[in-house]
Amino acid sequence: MRRRVPRAAPLDELAARQGARPGEGEFHRLVRPETAPRPLHIVLVGWEFPPHHTGGLGVHCYELVKELTKLGHRVTFLSPFPGPFTPVDGVTFRHPGDATGGTPAEYPPAYWEGRTPDSPFANATDGYNVWISKLDRLGPVDVVHVHDWFGTVGGAALAERLHRPMVMTVHSTEYDRSLGHPWDHILARELSGIRAATRVIAVSRHLRLQLVERYGADPRRVRVVYNAVRPTDRLERIDSTKRVVLYVGRLAAMKGVDTFLRAAQRVVPSFPDVLFVIAGEGPEYARLIQLAATLGIGDRVMFLGKVSDEEREVLLSGSSVFVLPSVVEPFGIAALEAMAAGVPTIVSKTSGVAEISTGTFRVDFWDVEEFASRIAELLEYPTLRRAMGEMGQWEALREGWPERARETVTVYLDAMRAFGSGP
Amino acid sequence: MKIVLYLHLHQPWRLARFRYLDLGSGRSYFDVDRNLAIFRGIAERCYRPTMDRLLRALAEHPEFRVSLSVTGTFLEQARLAAPDVIDRLRELYRTGRVALVGETYYHSLAFLVPPPELSEEVRLHREVLRKEFGADPKVLRMTELAYSDDLARFAEGERYQGMLAEGWEGALHGQPPTHVYCAVSAPTVLLLLRHYPLSDDVGFRFSSTSWNEYPLTAEKYAGWLAATPGDVIGLFMDFETFGEHHAARTGILEFLSALPAQVARHPHLGWATVEEALGNKPRAPISVPYTMSWADQNRDLGAWLGNDLQRSAFEAAKKVGVLVQQADDEGILTDWRKLLTSDHFYYMYVSGHGADQGVHQYFSSYESPYDAYANYMNAMTDLRRRALDRLGVPILK
Structure with a gap:
């Protein structure tokens, strides 16, 4: 089981794993x-x-x-x-x-x-x-x-x-x-x-x-x-005493930010140096702040409101992990932008980004434990962070x-x- | 000219998803049910039909010979999932025309960790072969057909008479792979070499419709064997070639069954087990100062330890190994050894990019090498905590 055998039709197999039906293969090409x-x-x-x-x-x-x-x-x-x-x-x-x-x-x-x-x-x-x-x-x-x-x-x-x-x-x-x-x-x-x-x-x-x-x-x-995504000038990685786990996007129900907060609650005890940052605005804004407080992690979560493109780039350059926990995400361009910036990224399985990336962790949107574990694994293992950051960047920018x-x-x-x- | 057909049987203990949040939970790292389900599937498609065909071929062709290696983890799973597969192996061995080959019990990278781990694992394997089959192998193979001058010295120390290695030009310097050689570092250890073009014709290319020799018939293949000059032809491949890597519908099983009769049509061709092949006089000493394997264009360990993830995971395993050796706990030691199985590192292989990854993912039980790494590191981190706990050392995160 150890030798690499070129298979006759791997693309169909691959496509099937990504939810395509038999014969549809790489139909999007x-x-x-x-x-x-x-x-x-x-x-x-x-x-x-x-x-x-x-x-x-x-x-x-x-x-x-x-x-x-x-x-x-x-x-x-x-x-x-x-x-x-x-x-x-x-x-x-x-x-x-x-x-x-x-x-x-x-x-x-x-x-x-x-x-x-x-x-x-x-x-x-x-x-x-x-x-x-x-x-x-x-x-x-x-x-x-x-x-x-x-x-x-x-x-x-x-x-x-x-x-x-x-x-x-x-x-x-x-x-x-x-x-x-x-x-x-x-x-x-x-x-x-x-x-x-x-x-x-x-x-x-x-x-x-x-x-x-x-x-x-x-x-x-x-x-x-x-x-x-369009390649931008990369900013120098920011070193700070706090490490950042980032979400950028609209604060709407379909975005699954609840999951982000519940996962944060599971992660923070093991990682006292980590801050969870939420950038974006939307109808769920007030409720999410309330939820963070209810979960007892109000001091570990920062709500930034809407950020400009420049601010977002700075944020990405200082982040250790990016999370896109969407319940529904037809594509998820925010995740692709994070990947392009070299930030290791976790996306929900149903997102479009999940279909075109292997250098991300892909998680069921409802699986709080798995999101928490994936975040913790990226925070814990620097080799993993680096490898996924590099692969994600390559995948985000290989086609534009x-x-x-x-x-x-x-x-x-x-x-x-x-x-x-x-x- | 003797044909040495050598087939390798192995199944790893694949990990369950062991989450970071599972650290300290006492959960098992291994998904026994899933492993056994996989084993049952392969037994149905490959092990049973192929073993039955080998038994029939041995009955019909007294000159036919086969050599097998069977890992300890394979036997553990077979016992639980399909004990009749072990019965068939015993039956094969009892014909007296099937040789068994020694190796590490766990199909592990033990040859890269400090002694005495390697000799322990080889000893464990020797014991299980003795217990299950009453066999005492004279020939040793290392995981992934790894070979080096050092490993030949190791084999000599363990009183093996021969080793298997890749018949790779890089080591042969223009000499043909169809002779028996000896190790420069241990001249009593004879080397049997894999004839990789002829092995890969069956192992890799058999079912490839884009191959210009497709379809490969036993008659054509026997003709190629007959036209090959030398003393021995090493046809070394995974046992799973027959019915698993190439599905039964490709005709691979009929090919195997038809081969002895087709070979018999060439009077100068015969069969030999690895042990019988040791009767040949070594042609020359061979020196391999680095570790050679049977994989990849480079025939090195790149598929297991070629990237940062793999090296980082292996370094972690080695460090934890030091604690494990001191912890003196059977459960901890066994788990560590199962984690040293080479397959885990193979799953962390990152190929070129994009679709290639899909091709190489064929053997993986993970969605991506990153999943494989994270999961492995969680298990190793947990094992480290267990070992420290056992040693009474307070755990600092």
Whole structure:
């Protein structure tokens, strides 16, 4: 049992371990990334855009359009908000309230308030969709690319009017965001987008499977394009008397920060030099502070609130362990950023990051003891910390946004062919 | 020309998930049920059918010979999971045409820890062979076919007449591997060498459809054996080659059954056990000043001790070993020895990157080398605490 034997079909075996079905193999690899024969014009139906963003979607759109324009394509980015938008060469930003009329939505959007069809949130998205459907003076368009549910109705109407295919990227689903209690208003928009889209992009296999099983998406139309991180200048590792176990992310129920705190409670007695740091804001903020106190670890947990990108990088450079304990995590870009910074990372098994990393610990989201043990093992064994840090960094950076953009273009071309409009 | 077919039988005591939070809990490090379940599966697919075929081949072909090595941990698991496998081994040995080979009881890296651990483990193995089979092996193999001048000296001291080693060009300096050699450091110890191209044709390539010789028939293979010049051909491989590494549907079992008859068609070919092969006059002394193994392109210990994780874990094991030797506690000593089994270190192997890891994960019982390391270190840390506790030393974290 000790010699290394090359097996005939290890990829299927590997894929099966990662939750794929037999024969699906490395289906997310779009066999041969294609190059477009001519520059494309993509209307990107977005939501947030840097400098404003609260989740992975805004970052994804920013990095995607940057790389698309580098490949020579033109992008018109639509947002319900009046900006500001971090300028990108080759990208035209349009929003309700500009020369095209309509009323812009207020930023930040109140995601977690008022689940009624006449709430300001619902009104804003409805207005956004109406505005999109009426949008003109776009010039020749090749693909309408919708991100999540926000603009699916308007995007589908626009694509139909232009006789162009619609591509929809799903970053997360309403089922997951609501932990199984979806708001039908949003669910309907997700479903209509998935049905109207010629091709659907999921940010992980796990999410792809969910789109097939729960949303009835045709598996042949759903591709996987993962997120990526941009390499940044590495900061010097910070040495301090306290060691940091870090969580960065929104404080929402689906993020499983409870597990992080309960695991912390199990770890702190053995490691008096360790501080648990939580960076981020969200609806669970007050409850989590309360929970830390209840667990008797109030003095060992630090809540930082929302941090800027620069602050996050400093935090990462001073952290010993990063934990992503999400109950649901379609991708988990925060973990990939930690890996890129060389911080050994623990992720929940259901996250998209778990699918593309071997240099992480992958834990069931409910398994507090296992999270605690993994944290303790990383704190205890320096060789392990170093080895996982190195492997994680390599895995996070081996492919970046340029590869993801090329994969996305391949989906565009596929959609155009399937639709009969090109390329 | 004599063919020496030597098959290695081993199963490690794989660890249970032993969490950091399990330290001091008194839980066992080893998942007995899981190990036995694995053993039963392999017994069904490989051990029983292959042993039955070997018995039949021995009955039908009086000239046929086989040599086997069986680790102590294999026998422990067989006793619990599939005692009929031991009965079959006894039956094989009773034919008088099957030789048994000595090694460490625990299939361990004991040759890298301070004495007397190695001779203790070799003695334990000798005892279990005597008890189970009434056998007294004359030939020694080290874990992973490790070999060096020092190990030859060790074998000489333990009164073995021969050792098995890899027929690696790096050690042979242009001489063919198809002769018997002797150790430069211990000239009474004869060396039987693995003919790795012919061994790997069966062990690795047999079921590979992309191999240009696929499919390999017994007739074709016997032809290759017949065309090989020399005195002996060492075909050394895992016993699990037959039915496990290559599934039965690949035809590997029929291949094995058909081989003696095909070999018999070449009058100058014959079979020999490792002990019979010692009758050949050694052609020349061989010097291997470093430790050679049968794995990897480099034929070194890189697959077990090549990376930081593996070396760190092994260093920990060695340090704890010092305490264990003093603790004088059978349970602690046995657990430590089970943790010295080479497989645990193999699971910490980090291959190139990405998909390669998947290929190499085939033999691993873990999701990743990091899981393997953390789990191992937890067990070793716990063992250290037990040893210190036994010695009455207060435990400082």
